[in-house]
Every structure is written in C-alpha cells, then in structure tokens.
Amino acid sequence: MKTAYVLNGPNLNLLGTREPQVYGSQTLGDVETLCREACARHGLALDFRQTNHEGELVTWIHEAGRAQAEGKAAGVILNAGAYTHTSIALHDAIKGAGALVIELHISNVHARESFRHHSYISPAAKAVMAGFGVPGYSLAIGALADMAR
Numbered sequence: 001m002k003t004a005y006v007l008n009g010p011n012l013n014l015l016g017t018r019e020p021q022v023y024g025s026q027t028l029g030d031v032e033t034l035c036r037e038a039c040a041r042h043g044l045a046l047d048f049r050q051t052n053h054e055g056e057l058v059t060w061i062h063e064a065g066r067a068q069a070e071g072k073a074a075g076v077i078l079n080a081g082a083y084t085h086t087s088i089a090l091h092d093a094i095k096g097a098g099a100l101v102i103e104l105h106i107s108n109v110h111a112r113e114s115f116r117h118h119s120y121i122s123p124a125a126k127a128v129m130a131g132f133g134v135p136g137y138s139l140a141i142g143a144l145a146d147m148a149r
C-alpha cells in the first residue's frame with residue numbers, strides 16, 4: 001500500500017479558531033480524520049504532518065521524494081501556508097526531490113490579497129487546488145490515488 005503524505009505548513013495548527021470566516025471551523029484534527037477516511041477509501045496509507053518551520057517542510061519533501069522513488073509513496077498534498085508565497089527553498093525541494101506534489105489551499109487565494117496571488121510552489125507542482133475548503137483535502141487524496149495508479 002502506498003502512502004499519501006499530507007504536509008501542512010505554518011499556522012495550520014490554528015485551524016478551527018483562526019479566521020473561521022476564511023478557513024471554516026474544522027480543526028487540524030478534523031482534517032486529519034477526513035484525510036484518514038479518504039485514504040482508506042482509496043487504498044492509501046496516510047502520513048499527516050504539520051510544522052511551523054520552513055526547513056522541516058523541506059526535509060519532509062525530501063523524505064517523501066525518496067519514498068516515492070522507492071515505490072512506497074503516492075506523492076504529497078502540500079498546504080505550505082504563507083511559505084507558498086515566499087519560499088524558493090520549497091520550490092527547489094520539490095524539484096530536487098522529484099516529488100509529485102499537489103499544492104492545496106483551503107481558501108481561494110486568488111480572490112484574496114494580491115500577495116497571495118503568487119506561488120513559488122505552483123511551477124514545481126503537478127496540480128494546484130484552492131478554494132474547496134477543508135473538503136479539498138479529500139478531493140486531493142482522490143486525485144493523488146488516481147495519479148499513482
């Protein structure tokens with residue numbers, strides 16, 4: 001069984017209380033439960049993580065890329081939070097690791113402030129999802145399962 005890595009970046013640990021009008025009222029624990037159920041439906045194992053540190057995300061993308069090369073991982077669903085808009089290191093990590101990444105945002109970043117309109121992740125990602133709310137994680141897992149088949 002292949003693993004889906006779901007990697008979450010800064011401030012996503014605050015889901016549930018953080019700007020609920022933008023991100024909804026579900027917690028990161030709820031997101032993990034939803035991902036676990038979606039993975040079970042699609043025959044994937046789940047590795048679900050969150051960090052507030054950019055370098056840790058870089059290291060995890062390397063790890064996922066190695067697992068993918070060994071046939072053990074389906075790929076990565078990456079919500080890099082604000083690092084999406086700032087991090088050349090994450091761009092380089094995705095390319096360097098050769099990881100299949102679906103970039104995901106809970107909110108529609110293109111309907112928000114202009115500083116959220118640019119992503120360093122998108123040019124290195126296989127696909128981009130934004131604005132589906134928390135259920136977007138479930139949709140992304142279905143898409144990853146299809147791509148890994």
Ligand code: DQA
Pocket residue numbers: 010011012079080081082083084104105106107108109116
């Ligand atoms: C986000 C959008 C980013 O612009 C923001 O910095 C986040 C969350 C989203 O899921 O909508 O932290 O990635």
